[in-house]
Amino acid sequence: MITLRKYTEEERPQGCGGCYDCKLPYNQFPCDLNIQDELWEKINPSFRRGGGLLCPNCICKRLIALGLTAVRVTVDLSELFLKQKEGK
Ligand SMILES: [Zn+2]
Numbered sequence: 001m002i003t004l005r006k007y008t009e010e011e012r013p014q015g016c017g018g019c020y021d022c023k024l025p026y027n028q029f030p031c032d033l034n035i036q037d038e039l040w041e042k043i044n045p046s047f048r049r050g051g052g053l054l055c056p057n058c059i060c061k062r063l064i065a066l067g068l069t070a071v072r073v074t075v076d077l078s079e080l081f082l083k084q085k086e087g088k
């Protein structure tokens with residue numbers, strides 16, 4: 001069972017930032033999922049409104065933990081796009 005844990009500023013991933021739950025660095029996210037603000041607040045891993053960062057996998061895990069199985073998301077592919085352009 002997934003618990004929707006909240007992290008304090010001290011507990012959050014240090015450095016360039018990454019997923020609060022699994023610590024995956026942001027530049028290794030396969031893509032970025034954007035969900036509605038009100039939905040984000042339900043799974044927000046930080047105590048700051050609009051704060052926190054979760055990878056796509058952990059966003060899905062938290063949504064599922066809330067019983068949400070059909071959610072409208074926007075997939076932001078800009079990071080992937082840049083990597084492909086740079087041949088990475
Ligand atoms: Zn994660």
